[in-house]
Amino acid sequence: MPNTEKFYKDGLRFECQGSGKCCTSHGEFGFVFLTPEDRRRFADHLKITTRDFTMKYCDRTNGVWHLKEDPKNPDCMFLEGKRCGVYKARPSQCRTWPFWKEVMNAKSWAKDVAAFCPGVGKGKLWSEKEIDSVLAAENASEKRLGK
Ligand code: SF4
Numbered sequence: 001m002p003n004t005e006k007f008y009k010d011g012l013r014f015e016c017q018g019s020g021k022c023c024t025s026h027g028e029f030g031f032v033f034l035t036p037e038d039r040r041r042f043a044d045h046l047k048i049t050t051r052d053f054t055m056k057y058c059d060r061t062n063g064v065w066h067l068k069e070d071p072k073n074p075d076c077m078f079l080e081g082k083r084c085g086v087y088k089a090r091p092s093q094c095r096t097w098p099f100w101k102e103v104m105n106a107k108s109w110a111k112d113v114a115a116f117c118p119g120v121g122k123g124k125l126w127s128e129k130e131i132d133s134v135l136a137a138e139n140a141s142e143k144r145l146g147k
Contacts, residue, residue: 007106008131014098015123020082022097022117024075031066032076034058035144038091039065045089064145067091092141099126099134 034042043053057077059068067076078085084094098120103113114120126134 006128007109008104008126009128011125011127012099012109012131013121013123013125014117014119017118017122018082019118020079022094023079023084031061031069032091033093033145034065034067034091035141037141037144038093041089042086042091045086092138096134096138096141099131099138101135101138104131104135 039054039058040050042057043050046053048056054065057068058065060066067078070077076084078090084090098113098117103109109120
């Protein structure tokens with residue numbers, strides 16, 4: 001019988017420490033992908049049309065929209081100092097960090113995420129149920145990405 005017990009069954013502590021690390025040099029975590037809702041939310045926030053937002057700030061890779069990246073500066077273009085300059089309108093991908101399905105296994109969490117993100121192990125204890133609901137939201141937005 002497969003072991004279905006999740007490594008986060010007792011919850012995980014995470015609270016953003018404002019390091020800005022997840023917004024700089026995404027490295028192996030890749031692009032900031034954008035669902036249609038993300039692009040609309042950004043456009044509303046910036047008081048421009050979704051089309052203008054897409055033309056000015058987005059690129060498409062393998063059919064999936066993401067924020068443009070400057071090869072000379074891998075920081076997100078919306079990072080201001082160590083803070084997100086569009087926090088209220090930040091995309092789903094940024095809202096669901098660090099509970100991404102790719103890293104939701106004990107090994108990746110301990111080795112990659114904890115080493116990368118200073119918020120891991122600090123502050124709020126996220127219950128299994130809360131983490132599962134973040135993962136469900138992430139799955140739903142991935143479907144809308146068309147990956
Ligand atoms: S949109 Fe905001 S939270 Fe997301 S990577 Fe850019 S600066 Fe960071």
